[in-house]
Amino acid sequence: MDGLNSLGLFIGSLFANTLASLSGGGAGLIQFPLLIFLGLPFSVALATHKIASVALGLGAAVKHIRSGKLNWSMTGYVIASGTLGVILGANAILFVPGRLAEAALGLLIIGLGVYSLYQPSxxxxxxxxxxxxxxxxxGSLGLAGxxxxxxxxxxxxxxxxxxxxxxxxxxxYKQAVALTMISVGLFWNGTGALAMYAAGAEIFWPWLPILIAGSLLGGYLGAHLAIRQSNKLIKRCFEALTFLIGAKLLFGM
Incomplete structure (x- = not known):
C-alpha cells in the first residue's frame, strides 16, 4: 500500500470509529467497505475489520474509565450475556450466505432510527x-440475540x-453508549475476532497497524465527545447512523 492509500485508510478508520464511539456503534459502515474498496476479499475484510474494531473499544474504554462514571456490574452483565451469541454468530457467518440477512438487518436498523426519531424524550x-x-x-436473552x-x-x-x-x-444515551462501547466494542468484538480466527478466517495483518491506530484514536475521541455533549446530540448522531447503516445493508451501497 502506498502512502496516499495508507493515509486514506487511516482517515477513514479514524472518522468511522469516532462516529461509532460517539453514537454507540456503526464503525463498520465506513471501515469495512473501505477495506473491500482497497482490494480485500469480503471474508478477509470482515475478519480484519473485526480484529481492528477491538481497538475502538479499547480507546473508548480508556476515556470512559477515566471519567469514573462507568457501571462495572452492568458492564460485566452485558459482556457475559452476549458472549455465547457472539461465538455462535462468528462461526455461522463463515458458512451462511449473508445478503438476505444483511437486507433484513438493514430494515431493522432503519426501524431503530425511526423509533428513536419519533420518541423525543x-x-x-x-x-x-x-x-x-x-x-x-x-434482558440477557435479548442481549444474547x-x-x-x-x-x-x-x-x-x-x-x-x-x-x-x-x-x-x-x-x-450517555450511559448506554458508555456501556456499549466497552462491552461490545472491546469484549464482544474481541470474542468475535478470536472465534473467527479459530474457525479459519484469514486476516490481512499488514494493514492492521493503520486500522488499530485509527480505531484507538477514534474510540478515545468519540468517547470524549460523548461525555462532553448532550444526550440530545448523541441521540441525533445515533439516528443518523441508523439510517446510513440501514440503507447500506438494505441496498448494498
Whole structure:
C-alpha cells in the first residue's frame, strides 16, 4: 500500500470509529467497505475489520474509565450475556450466505432510527427499570440475540445494544453508549475476532497497524465527545447512523 492509500485508510478508520464511539456503534459502515474498496476479499475484510474494531473499544474504554462514571456490574452483565451469541454468530457467518440477512438487518436498523426519531424524550434522562432478577434474566436473552448479530455481521449490533439498554433498563444515551462501547466494542468484538480466527478466517495483518491506530484514536475521541455533549446530540448522531447503516445493508451501497 502506498502512502496516499495508507493515509486514506487511516482517515477513514479514524472518522468511522469516532462516529461509532460517539453514537454507540456503526464503525463498520465506513471501515469495512473501505477495506473491500482497497482490494480485500469480503471474508478477509470482515475478519480484519473485526480484529481492528477491538481497538475502538479499547480507546473508548480508556476515556470512559477515566471519567469514573462507568457501571462495572452492568458492564460485566452485558459482556457475559452476549458472549455465547457472539461465538455462535462468528462461526455461522463463515458458512451462511449473508445478503438476505444483511437486507433484513438493514430494515431493522432503519426501524431503530425511526423509533428513536419519533420518541423525543427517549434516552434523555435515566429512568431505572427492570433491573431486578427477572428483568436481568429476560434482558440477557435479548442481549444474547444481539450478540449473534455482532458475531456474524459487520455493522449495527452496537446500535441495537445502545437502544436496548435505553428501552429495557432505562439508561440515558450517555450511559448506554458508555456501556456499549466497552462491552461490545472491546469484549464482544474481541470474542468475535478470536472465534473467527479459530474457525479459519484469514486476516490481512499488514494493514492492521493503520486500522488499530485509527480505531484507538477514534474510540478515545468519540468517547470524549460523548461525555462532553448532550444526550440530545448523541441521540441525533445515533439516528443518523441508523439510517446510513440501514440503507447500506438494505441496498448494498
Amino acid at each position: 427517549l434516552g434523555q434522562n435515566e429512568s431505572a427499570r427492570r433491573r431486578d432478577t427477572k428483568g436481568l434474566i429476560a 444481539i450478540g449473534v448479530i455482532n458475531g456474524s455481521l459487520t455493522a449495527g449490533s452496537g446500535l441495537f445494544v445502545t437502544l436496548f439498554l435505553i428501552r429495557w433498563f432505562g439508561y440515558d
